[in-house]
Amino acid sequence: MTVNRVNNIWKIFQKKYKNMSLPVKAGFWFTICNFMQRGITMITTPIFTRVLSEEQYGLVSTFTSWQNVLILITTLSLYKAMMNLYIKYDNKEQVLSAVSGLSLILTLAWFIVALVFTNQISEWMQMSKTLVVCLFVSFIAQAGINCWQVYKRYTYEYRSLISVTILLTAVSSLLGVLCVLLVSSSAESRLVPQSIVTVIIGLVIYISIFKHNHTVYNKEIWSFALIFCVSLLPHYLSEFVLQSSDKLMINYMCGSRDVAIYSVSYSVGSLINLITGALNSSFAPYQYQQIKAKNYERLSTVANQVLLFVAVMLGCLMLFSKEVVLIFGGKKYIESATVIVPICIGIFFNYLFQLFARLQEYYERKLTVVIPSILCAVLNLILNYIFINIFGYQAAAYTTFFCYLFFCFIHYLFYKRVCKELLDGMQIYDIKFILVLSIVVILGGFAIMVVNSILWLKYSLICIVIVMAVVKRNIIKKYINKILQENK
Template sequence: MAGIKQLAGQTLWYGASSIIPRLLTYILTPYLTLKLSGANYGDMTLVYAAIPFLNILYTYGLETGFFRFIQHEKHKKDLYNTASISLIITTVLFTAVLLLFTGPISRIIKVEDHPEYVTLFILIVAFDSLSTIPFAKLRQDGRPVKYALIRITGVLIYISTLYFFLSVCPSLAQKDPNSVFALLSSETLGIALVIVANLIQSVFTLIMLWQELKAIRWRFNVQQWKELMTYSLPMLVAGFGGMINETLDRLMLGWWGVPASGNIKVEIGTYGACYKLAILITVFIQAFRMGAEPFFFKQALGENPQRVYARVMKFFVIVICTMFLFVVLYLDAWKYFIQNPVFWEGLKIVPVLLLANMFLGIYYNLSVWYKITNKISAGAWITIGGALITIVINYLFIPRFGYMASAWATFFCYGSMMVACYLWGQKEYPVPYAWKKLTAYITIVVVLFYVHRLLTYLWPHMIFNYTLATVILGAFLLFVLRVEKNEFKKLPVVGRFLK
């Protein structure tokens, strides 16, 4: 239990560094859907669907490899230097090459009228990749406060710059149409100003990591680098597979979609905007991963780590089930974060995507077995299998069902990965997960969602809707507290109220 308390504390801080920036950018969703046209929002969705693929290429699994080898005494001295030098050299090379092909890349991601978007996001990825190992060092050194402050400050810079470009500049341009502000507020720039604001954020984030960058010594351990690459490169394959599962559906909508609305960019924007409503679960998963990755590796060196992993999984599933209900039961309120009513038509995909992301979070928990046993290729094969499911379902059904096909492709992809990882892991590294109980929790919240949906369909009254949602959510929490009373008693805050 002490280990779980430590993980909870780290997840809290890393959660602050993840949740607060994500919530701040989440608050931007109504602002951006108000300021950008449906087609421009579609362009933004396409651009930000392409960026993660470059992130994977630029970092090629080094972060996970860093955490894996830093646990061993013989690697601690030079590993930070070796990993940092490797990343600096490859970042310069990748950036130089990719800038030569901005035209073809813009055609691939369906923003051929604006190749400048590609130039800008290549630079964003370059600066972000240079921050990867310094951020990993902060996590490994147990400095979540500094980590959180830098992340949050970066997002505040982004929001301030974005507001200046999209609100202040147009206002100043109206006062003086011949000023430079008129150029900055020109509608012909499309989403370029959004991407420039993001680039400014990335540059300032790297500057705030100056102390960590200054600590790099130009000492390159070739043997250590070979070991690091042997472990990390399979993560590149897994990473690309993961990005296919996570973001390629937006690009596939551009390739294969038949727009019912007459504009495929509007439908892509609808999908991207409604996907944002799954943010509570995805933010928690990201925060959990940041705390859990170094935590799992450290626990592997102790006694009976499998028992700790099983307990962590139980609490994790309880939290994401609660978050699922919190979003779907109050969906009529959450939709107002999307200020363009044209996008509300896509709200039907939100429950499907929430369940898909729950499966993804469980998969990340289960994946500990192949990371600590050095069988990274297993993760690559599982992810590739999921990627194939994503591509096949989208290819077959997007022309007929549009973004609904993409939502269900995500569901079946992450669900199959979760099941495959569990079955394979139990053969290689058995962990006593309470899978029957956890399956029951997930089933219960899905049934509760449909009960709420049926009753509110029969009596579509706002007060009844929200009252019923609150009763259902409260009943689920009381049920879980009763079932897991002995476990919750051991927690530092909740336990006081249950003893």
């Protein structure tokens, strides 16, 4: 009986899967891929947090933060111009090859500069020379990987993308664990294998790109990519300030131990990125395509469903924040659970602002994208400097949440301006729904903070939610089917 039931479920799934559109299939597999990626990370992170000292784990987090900001400068984030280029050029492989070629030249030039000034950079970043070399050599490989990933996502070629992504994550994590356990419990043992694997895969991808299309130089593509990305560079840097600069400031103001504690809480909060990352992999190209086709009503409906899904996932994560911290870091990191709620709320508004910003990017309104980013980045730096000095590393979570909220509001105002000037005042998104959902996320988040401190109430609510989900399972099933149908 059980076997027959499993077979029936499998047949139903196969039938529904065959009827899915290509974007929905791609989104499904991108979600599976991100779950597998995060699953690998979840398995290995508790090993690193327990084997490495808090100072060494803090150094790993600091390395990652420097990596996030310097890759913006060394590559100019040229891959982010590719979606706009795909609207202008039919030859997608030519765009991929040309942008990859320019990215390769830029990162090689920066790598040579880093080799010349290794001592100075090492002292400035408070990292070893080995890590500095790893940092800049990984930029060369990562630039090509990023361009290739955008191409695969835009064309919904999810099979090869998933294979490479899982291979990169699994091998680098496995080698990192082995080196930390068998060689030395240091940041170098964690990061050097990761850089080596990235370089090898990046080299293979570069060869594949240039083998299929030899267009390393194209004046028009290079000019558009440079103008587009250089003009948006302040925006990308400001995004980094909002996402990662707090770790660097905590490192300089409080020390690497507090960086490690804050990083664990941020990693737990960022678990939702496995959802949002997968959604964006298919939803960002879908959004561009629906705007181009002027299917605004359909886009609005899908956007509401995506936002609601993200909010529910964040709510679950906030509710189980202490349990997830114990799994990730153990008891020595339990204090980090206190800041997961504001981090999660900030992540919601970080996702929300992208809906507004992407419309501006589509119409190449670079100034309206850059201005909010700069304002909020400066505000974040000022607030972090003031409140980290007063309240410690915990303040960074609240200042970042506030800045994302402010950031989102300014982008909404510019979004309205674009709608007024270019769409005859037509609103693409359901603003009333978004406003109500945003208020629920904020109030619900802080209510969960109270509930988390009262265990009997917390687990009673969890039981109620589970029972309601079982009772209303048919309604939930219909809602999920509706999402799949509207994404076709």
